[in-house]
Each structure stands twice: as C-alpha cells, then as structure tokens.
Amino acid sequence: MATLTVDEFKQDFKDMILRLYAEDIKDSDAHQQFTALAYLLREMYAPNLKETRQRYENDRVKEAYYFAIEFLPGRMLQTNLLNLGLSDVVMTGLLEMGLDVEKIVDAEPDPGLGNGGLGRLGSAFLDSAAALHMALNGNGIRYQYGLFRQTFENGFQVEMPDDWLRGGNAWEVRRENRACLVRFGGNVWMAEDVFGRLVPHYENTTDVLAVPYDTGIVGYHNHTVNTFRLWSAELPTDPSRTYTLQEKQNVNEITEILYPDDSNYAGRLLRLKQEYFLVSAGVQSIVRHYRKHHRNLNHMDLTVAIHINDTHPAMAIPELMRILMDEEFMSWDQAWALTTKVMSYTNHTLLAESLETWPEDMVAQTVPRIYQIIQEIDRRFRAMQVPVYGDDRVNRCAPLGNGTVRMAYLAVIGSHSVNGVAKLHTELLETDVLKDLYRIYPEKFNNKTNGVTMRRWIQIANPPLTKLLDSDVNGDWKHRPLDIIGVQSFANDPTFLKKLREVKVKNKRALAKRIRTHLNIAVDPDHALFDVQIKRLHAYKRQLLHALYIIDEYQQIKAGKDLAVPRVHIFGAKAAPSYYYAKEIIKMINELANLINNDPDVGDQLRIVFVPNYGVSEAEDIIPAADVSEQISLAGKEASGTSNMKLMANGAITLATMDGANIEIADAVGQDNIVIFGMTAAQVQAYTNYSSQAIFDGDKHLQKVVNALIDGTIPNIGREGRDIYNSLLQYNDEYYVLADYESYAKAQDRITGLYQDPERWYQMAAINIAKSGQFSSDLTIARYGDDIWHLTRDQLVN
Ligand code: 6GP
Numbered sequence: 001m002a003t004l005t006v007d008e009f010k011q012d013f014k015d016m017i018l019r020l021y022a023e024d025i026k027d028s029d030a031h032q033q034f035t036a037l038a039y040l041l042r043e044m045y046a047p048n049l050k051e052t053r054q055r056y057e058n059d060r061v062k063e064a065y066y067f068a069i070e071f072l073p074g075r076m077l078q079t080n081l082l083n084l085g086l087s088d089v090v091m092t093g094l095l096e097m098g099l100d101v102e103k104i105v106d107a108e109p110d111p112g113l114g115n116g117g118l119g120r121l122g123s124a125f126l127d128s129a130a131a132l133h134m135a136l137n138g139n140g141i142r143y144q145y146g147l148f149r150q151t152f153e154n155g156f157q158v159e160m161p162d163d164w165l166r167g168g169n170a171w172e173v174r175r176e177n178r179a180c181l182v183r184f185g186g187n188v189w190m191a192e193d194v195f196g197r198l199v200p201h202y203e204n205t206t207d208v209l210a211v212p213y214d215t216g217i218v219g220y221h222n223h224t225v226n227t228f229r230l231w232s233a234e235l236p237t238d239p240s241r242t243y244t245l246q247e248k249q250n251v252n253e254i255t256e257i258l259y260p261d262d263s264n265y266a267g268r269l270l271r272l273k274q275e276y277f278l279v280s281a282g283v284q285s286i287v288r289h290y291r292k293h294h295r296n297l298n299h300m301d302l303t304v305a306i307h308i309n310d311t312h313p314a315m316a317i318p319e320l321m322r323i324l325m326d327e328e329f330m331s332w333d334q335a336w337a338l339t340t341k342v343m344s345y346t347n348h349t350l351l352a353e354s355l356e357t358w359p360e361d362m363v364a365q366t367v368p369r370i371y372q373i374i375q376e377i378d379r380r381f382r383a384m385q386v387p388v389y390g391d392d393r394v395n396r397c398a399p400l401g402n403g404t405v406r407m408a409y410l411a412v413i414g415s416h417s418v419n420g421v422a423k424l425h426t427e428l429l430e431t432d433v434l435k436d437l438y439r440i441y442p443e444k445f446n447n448k449t450n451g452v453t454m455r456r457w458i459q460i461a462n463p464p465l466t467k468l469l470d471s472d473v474n475g476d477w478k479h480r481p482l483d484i485i486g487v488q489s490f491a492n493d494p495t496f497l498k499k500l501r502e503v504k505v506k507n508k509r510a511l512a513k514r515i516r517t518h519l520n521i522a523v524d525p526d527h528a529l530f531d532v533q534i535k536r537l538h539a540y541k542r543q544l545l546h547a548l549y550i551i552d553e554y555q556q557i558k559a560g561k562d563l564a565v566p567r568v569h570i571f572g573a574k575a576a577p578s579y580y581y582a583k584e585i586i587k588m589i590n591e592l593a594n595l596i597n598n599d600p601d602v603g604d605q606l607r608i609v610f611v612p613n614y615g616v617s618e619a620e621d622i623i624p625a626a627d628v629s630e631q632i633s634l635a636g637k638e639a640s641g642t643s644n645m646k647l648m649a650n651g652a653i654t655l656a657t658m659d660g661a662n663i664e665i666a667d668a669v670g671q672d673n674i675v676i677f678g679m680t681a682a683q684v685q686a687y688t689n690y691s692s693q694a695i696f697d698g699d700k701h702l703q704k705v706v707n708a709l710i711d712g713t714i715p716n717i718g719r720e721g722r723d724i725y726n727s728l729l730q731y732n733d734e735y736y737v738l739a740d741y742e743s744y745a746k747a748q749d750r751i752t753g754l755y756q757d758p759e760r761w762y763q764m765a766a767i768n769i770a771k772s773g774q775f776s777s778d779l780t781i782a783r784y785g786d787d788i789w790h791l792t793r794d795q796l797v798n
Contacts, residue, residue, distance in 0.1 A: 016039055045216050066309060083221065115258070132781065141230060143255055143258045145164070146164045151612055179212065181208070263540075263576065264353050287323055311411050318377065346448070347419070347420055348640075350432075357404035363405050374405055418441075418445050420448075421447075425660060487769045488770035491763050500766055511530070515609055519612075528566040531570065557606065565755050593610055619643070636659065645772065648775070
C-alpha cells in the first residue's frame with residue numbers, strides 16, 4: 001500500500017499536469033486529469049512491478065501465463081486507487097481542488113477487448129491472482145479497435161468504431177526491446193543442418209514483428225504487481241528490406257480489430273492469423289525469458305504453466321512443440337511429455353456453432369510448420385488410441401477430421417487439465433460435447449466454477465453496500481470473501497434489513513438519475529421494481545422470453561388491470577453485427593419500449609430501458625440498483641454465466657432456469673431465496689417431438705401475447721415482428737421459449753408477490769449477499785492455482 005497525504009497528492013498532481021501538458025489544473029480537461037492521475041499511480045507501483053518480476057525470477061517462482069484472445073479489464077483508475085489504498089486521499093484531494101471526480105473517472109476509456117463473459121472472466125482472474133500473490137500473467141492482443149460502440153437509430157442497433165487508443169493509453173508501457181518475430185505462410189521443408197540434425201527450412205515467409213505492451217495488475221493492499229501483456233503487430237525493422245504500403249497494411253490489420261461475435265465461429269483467415277500471432281509471440285517470449293536462467297528447457301514445467309482460455313489459443317500446443325523440437329532439438333516424445341505438462345485448457349461453451357474447426361488447407365497455408373506438427377499429433381493419437389478404443393470413437397475425436405483442424409480436441413489432447421466453468425457445464429462436457437475424449441482421458445477433466453471480483457462489483461460499484469458491510473458485519477470480507485456470510489446473522493434483523501433497503505433505494509435513485517439524464521426516460525426508483533437482464537443478445541439467452549412477459553403486462557394494463565407492483569425492465573445487450581435475428585430482437589424491444597414508455601394508459605406502472613453500449617462500466621452503474629436478476633437461458637446452453645454472481649452479490653434476487661452456475665447459486669441460497677422456473681437440462685434433452693404450435697394452439701393467453709408481434713400492437717416492427725413470430729412457430733422455437741413461457745410468467749408473479757413484502761424481500765437479498773462469497777474469483781483462481789498450475793499463493797483465502 002502506498003502512503004501519501006492529501007497535500008502531497010495535490011502537489012504531485014499539479015506537478016504532473018504541468019510536466020505532461022505545460023498547463024495549470026484550471027486549464028486542463030477531464031481526460032488530461034485522468035491521464036495525470038494514471039501516470040502518478042504508475043510511478044507509484046512501478047517499483048513493485050519491477051520487484052515482483054525480480055522476485056519471481058530470483059526465487060524461481062512458478063508462473064502461469066493466461067492466454068486469451070479477449071480481455072475486458074474495465075476502467076482501471078478506481079481499481080488501482082483501491083488496490084493501492086489511495087482512494088480516500090485522492091478523492092479528498094480532487095474534491096478540495098474543486099474537480100469533478102465523476103467526470104475524471106468517466107474520461108478513462110473502457111477497453112472493449114472482449115465480447116462478454118469470457119473476456120471479463122480473464123480480467124477478474126488477473127485481479128484476483130495479484131490480490132493473492134499468485135504469479136499469473138495475462139497474454140492477449142492489443143486490438144486497435146475494441147468491441148464496437150453501440151447506439152440505437154430508430155430502434156436499430158448501429159455499430160460505431162471503438163477508437164479506445166485515440167487519446168493514448170496511460171497504463172501501458174511499450175517494450176519494443178522484448179519484441180518477437182512471428183512467421184506466416186511460405187514453404188517449409190525438413191532437411192539436415194551442418195550437425196546432421198533434421199530442422200525446418202523456410203522460404204518466402206511473411207514475418208511480423210510482435211511488440212508487447214505491458215500493463216501492471218496491482219494486487220489488493222499488497223506488494224504484488226503482475227504483468228498483463230498485450231501484443232501489437234508491426235512491420236519488422238529489418239534495415240535491408242523495404243515494404244510496400246500493402247504489406248504494411250497486411251501486417252497492421254492482424255491486431256486492428258476484435259471479432260465482434262462470441263457465439264458463432266467465423267472461420268476467417270484473419271482470425272486464424274490473430275490466433276497464431278498471439279500464441280507464437282507469447283510462447284516465444286516465455287521461452288526466451290526462461291532461457292535467461294536455464295541451460296535447456298528440460299524442466300520448464302516446474303516453473304512455467306500455460307493456460308489456453310477457450311480454444312482460440314490452442315495453437316500454443318504445436319507452437320511450443322515447434323520451439324522444443326526445431327530450436328531446442330528435443331525428440332518428439334520428450335517435447336510432447338513436456339508440452340502436455342505445461343498446457344491446460346478451459347472450455348467456455350456448449351454451443352456447437354461456437355466450437356472452432358479450421359479448414360486444413362487454410363492452416364497448411366497460413367502456418368505450414370504448425371500444420372505439420374498438428375498432423376503428427378493426429379497420427380500419433382490415432383496410432384495409440386485406435387487399438388484401445390476402435391476406429392469410430394477415435395475418428396470422432398481426433399484433432400483432424402472432415403478436412404478440418406478441431407481446436408477443442410487438439411486442446412484436450414495436448415493439455416494435462418481440461419475444465420468447464422460450472423458443475424453442470426463440466427458434466428455436459430463429459431457426457432456430451434467431449435464425451436469421447438472424456439472416455440480416453442477421464443483424469444484430465446475437472447470443474448472450476450467461475451467467479452467475480454468483489455473488489456470491482458461491491459467495493460467500487462457499490463459504496464453504500466460496502467459501508468454497510470463494513471459497519472455491521474464481522475470478519476474481513478474484503479480479504480476473505482467467505483466472511484461475507486456474516487450478513488446471514490442479520491437476515492431476521494429488521495433494522496439491518498431497513499438499512500439494506502436504504503442502500504438499494506439509494507443505488508436505484510442514482511441509476512434513475514443517469515437514465516433520466518442520458519436517455520430521457522423517467523423511472524421511479526422508490527416504488528418500481530428494477531428487473532434487469534444484462535448480457536450479450538443471443539437467442540439461447542432468451543431476451544425474447546423476458547420481452548413476451550412485458551407484452552403480457554402491457555396487455556393486462558390495457559385491459560384495465562393495474563400491475564400489483566410497478567416495474568422497470570432494464571436491458572443491456574450488444575448483438576454481433578452479423579447476427580440478424582439478435583438485431584431484430586433489439587429492434588423489437590426498442591419499439592416495445594417506445595410504445596410502453598409513451599402510452600398514457602400505462603402511467604408509472606411500466607417502463608422499458610434499453611441501455612445502449614452495455615459494457616463493464618455500464619454494468620457498474622446498473623448492477624447495484626437491480627432488484628431482479630434475469631438468468632433465463634434455455635437449460636443446457638449457458639456454460640456458467642457471471643452476471644448472475646455479480647447481481648446476487650449486490651442483493652438482487654435471481655429469477656432463473658436451472659442452467660450454468662444458477663444451479664450452484666440455488667444450492668447456496670436455498671429454494672426459498674431464488675425463483676426457479678422452466679425445464680431442466682435433462683428435461684430439454686429428453687424432450688422429443690416438441691411442437692411449439694401445439695403449445696400455442698392450446699393456450700389462448702399465450703396466443704394473445706405472441707400475436708402482439710404481428711397484429712400491429714407494437715408499431716414499426718412489421719418485418720422484425722413477423723420474423724420473430726415465425727421463429728417461434730414456423731421454425732418450431734429452437735430455444736423452447738413457448739414451452740417455458742407459462743412457468744416463467746408464474747415465476748414473475750411469484751416475484752411480484754415477494755416484492756410486496758419488503759421485509760421478506762430484503763431478507764432474501766441479505767441471504768443472497770451472505771452466500772455470494774463462494775463466487776468470488778479469489779476462490780476460483782486459488783483453485784486454478786492449486787489444482788491446475790501448482791502455484792504458490794497467500795493463505796488468505798478461507
Ligand atoms: C462464456 C459463456 O457463454 C458464459 O456462460 C460463461 O460465464 C463465460 O464464458 C465465462 O466462462 N463464453 C464465451 O463468452 C465464449 O466466447 C466461446 O465462449
């Protein structure tokens with residue numbers, strides 16, 4: 001923790017503004033003020049960053065490298081202030097100087113280097129690992145443009161470029177002296193070198209310079225500062241060569257954009273290049289670093305672990321094999337034994353359409369040496385397993401098949417550990433998605449249920465709750481997440497429940513104010529229930545189910561029946577730009593909002609707020625103000641979910657199907673403190689001959705709701721309404737929206753009933769908060785460290 005008085009801070013801050021901008025504070029703008037603050041903090045933790053690195057090196061500490069094609073770090077000013085223990089001093093100083101703290105915080109760009117849960121999880125893990133003194137490094141891509149900025153025009157999603165680096169990135173340090181060359185394309189053949197060793201010879205390759213940019217990940221109230229490394233593609237600096245503009249462009253485009261789709265595997269050449277670029281640069285730099293202190297790589301597994309986060313970085317396996325064989329001259333067997341000890345893999349999806357399979361010829365042309373190695377992995381896998389498991393099974397799960405490289409299978413075969421991200425998910429990997437490989441390698445499979453960082457989601461996002469917990473709850477929940485269980489002893493204490501209610505109302509008022517200012521919608525924070533669904537827009541997540549219920553409520557009001565409790569339905573969701581149906585759902589919800597929010601018959605009873613550009617920063621505003629957390633995916637489709645955990649930790653009541661980590665949340669809080677509905681995964685699997693039409697035909701009430709999509713009730717959705725209607729009936733409702741509707745509507749009615757009894761409601765909220773500790777990413781990352789990577793850490797976790 002850093003020590004600094006308010007006066008010292010003010011002086012340092014003034015000096016920094018002057019040094020950076022040759023200006024007085026009064027002439028500086030919010031972005032300059034943010035940048036000056038960031039530089040000040042960076043100067044403060046720089047010695048710890050250096051010392052942490054040196055400690056790992058000198059003490060031969062085992063380090064893990066988390067490879068991911070996506071990260072969503074969120075803004076870092078407040079987390080760094082919190083972790084350095086400087087929040088109070090700096091806030092006081094800024095206020096005394098008459099500066100607008102909120103403006104300064106908002107001036108920091110929120111790096112959208114990921115699509116959703118997968119990227120956010122990686123960043124939570126980095127935060128937690130630093131808090132626990134664990135040697136975990138992040139390895140990703142420094143996309144010049146992050147996930148698109150979403151706006152709405154006439155209710156349609158419009159995508160704008162996210163030029164997040166425009167004003168510079170104050171946290172990063174460019175380290176050109178640690179750059180590596182990554183080789184693409186050309187021809188490769190094996191021939192003996194002067195020592196008679198078989199080595200690859202290359203011609204006509206395209207070489208790309210990978211330049212790392214490092215950001216410090218500051219540990220919470222400790223001295224650890226880990227490294228988060230993002231790679232940028234540039235032209236090599238070879239003085240003997242000149243490059244054409246086209247060549248420059250081809251190189252730059254590798255790290256230009258993030259693929260804005262997390263549910264459909266695209267199979268584009270550029271994405272393949274991004275994947276190899278990341279793993280080749282990352283693995284090379286790990287090996288080079290290791291080599292500084294070791295004569296050979298024989299025992300690399302003792303101090304290095306490489307984690308493959310989803311399949312995108314799976315080529316780390318053949319890339320390490322390449323280096324071990326071609327550059328370190330290990331035999332195949334020795335290299336393979338080492339590689340599988342170093343590598344581990346997490347799967348994040350159950351959707352068949354998200355599983356990556358690359359056309360073999362594309363891989364052969366783009367990374368020919370890697371392709372040869374994958375072929376050899378495939379050949380040996382078959383030779384070894386066919387005699388035991390037979391042709392059919394092995395064909396089904398070998399790395400090569402149907403003319404494609406099957407990245408998930410490659411990742412499982414080349415790793416010593418394979419994990420899913422919630423109990424149900426891991427079970428479904430074992431029994432369904434990866435069952436053939438589970439049969440062969442049952443010992444590799446394990447579960448690591450996801451987690452969220454309570455520092456960001458409670459301490460930073462929800463100061464009123466933090467204050468309440470600090471004053472009333474025993475134990476040290478900030479360092480030992482399970483200590484938050486202390487809240488449980490107040491579950492029957494009316495005074496505490498009243499305070500908890502005041503906290504929620506305060507947060508709802510703050511959100512209502514933002515909604516009023518930015519979206520010009522009036523919502524009533526004091527009486528209305530805030531019903532929140534925030535996540536990517538995808539058919540399996542069933543935002544449509546939620547929207548149908550809103551239509552139901554609206555029709556009730558129009559029929560003259562008041563709602564028992566006024567509701568504000570809050571959505572936040574980006575759709576992949578090429579996901580036509582998802583964009584139609586957005587349009588439909590926006591038009592429904594337009595209708596409802598402006599209908600005088602509705603009065604204050606019902607509102608829809610679709611918050612544009614949902615991301616980490618927007619989540620920080622919404623989550624503390626949520627009463628209900630909608631987790632309503634079709635059971636068996638959502639791997640885990642993590643917004644479910646953030647919302648429960650902030651005292652929202654979960655309305656959920658038995659899917660992903662919802663099941664574990666239900667186990668933790670008990671059936672009385674969660675509202676569960678709908679089919680289970682097993683029921684969905686066993687459902688034969690589903691006919692959405694039959695359900696529709698047998699339910700007059702449902703007919704009226706669904707017909708609103710096409711009968712003109714909702715203006716301006718001619719085509720979208722028809723398409724959505726058809727998806728439900730003509731195309732037999734792939735995600736069983738109609739099958740679960742009745743059960744969902746009843747569950748919503750239960751919510752209404754519960755909400756009318758504030759004491760009961762806040763008792764449920766208290767129990768949810770009390771039980772949220774087990775979903776802290778501190779605990780999750782400790783399990784990764786203990787079971788998979790074998791890292792040392794602080795004993796702080798309960
Ligand atoms: C997501 C899963 O959909 C979500 O359920 C999970 O909580 C999250 O990963 C973190 O584990 N998956 C992705 O975002 C993805 O791109 C390929 O999967």
